Amino acid sequence: MELLLFITVVLLIWFAKIYNQLQRFGNDVKRARADIMASLKKRLDLAGRLVDITQSYGEHEKFTQLTTAENMSSITDAMVAARKVDQVLNQVSSLAMAYPDLKANATYQQLMSQLHDIESDLQKRREGYNASVSHYNAYRSSLPQTLFASSVGFHEAPFYSVDEAGLEALPDFKTDDGQMLKATLQKMGDKASGLVNQAGKQLNTALAEVKGGQEGQGRQ
Structure with missing residues (x-):
């Protein structure tokens, strides 16, 4: 029984270590994803100022209508807004060609410079996000964690990709919120308790048989 308890404790420590690693790598992906969202919102604000x-x-009435950054509650909203920003920037560039005064405007130049910096920042953050995804997925798909990662809430993370139409896509990504872990640990605890009870019954049966044999020999 002591050996069984020792093995159970070792398995729980081993499981906790792997779970914490999955959680840490998953949080890296979510943090990188949040950084992209922040840059997209900033880009949207700058485009609105333009x-x-x-x-x-x-010419402003001809521009594609932009959603305010406060309304970007999901990555889907952010990606739709990002595509609208692209349209607006193309329209602004065309307008600046037609109106040299606009192109020479100090505020216009400052905003365009900031947007250029945001584009560079977004590229770095996309690369950082995909690096985090690659690291997380590689660890998740390795043995032994690949055998149970999905069952405790750690699914494969999506890469930041570009489709055939040239549109960027960043699907949602979520990991375990603790509920699946609690359920898994409960199952493991119930199973361990069942094994202990079974071992106890077998031990009692064996002791009873030994005792019965000894009593039989005593009568002889």
Whole structure:
């Protein structure tokens, strides 16, 4: 029985170590994803300010309508907004070609410079996100964690990709919130308890048989 308890404790420590690693690598992916969202929101704000300074040129009503950053509650909203920003930037560039005064505007130049910096930052964050995804997926798919990772809430993470139409896609990614772990540990505890009880019954049966044999010999 002591050996069984020792093995159970070792297995629990081993499982906890792997779970914590999965959690840590999964959090790295989510953190990198949040960084991308922050850059997309900043890019949206800057594009909105660009639209504002075009009002004096009488072209702002022709621009693609932008959703405010506060309404970007999901990655789907962020990606839709990012595509609209691309359209707006193309429209602004065309307008600047038609209105040299706009192109020479100090605020316009500052905003365009900041947008250029955001684009560079986004590229780095995309690469950082995909690196985190690659690291997480590689660990998750290795033995022995690949045997139970999905069952405790750690599914494969999606890469930041570009589809055939040239549109960027960053699907949602979630990991275990603790509920699946509690359920798994409960099952393991119940199973361990069942094994202990079974071993106890077998031991009692064996002791009873030994005792019965000894009593039989005593009568003889």
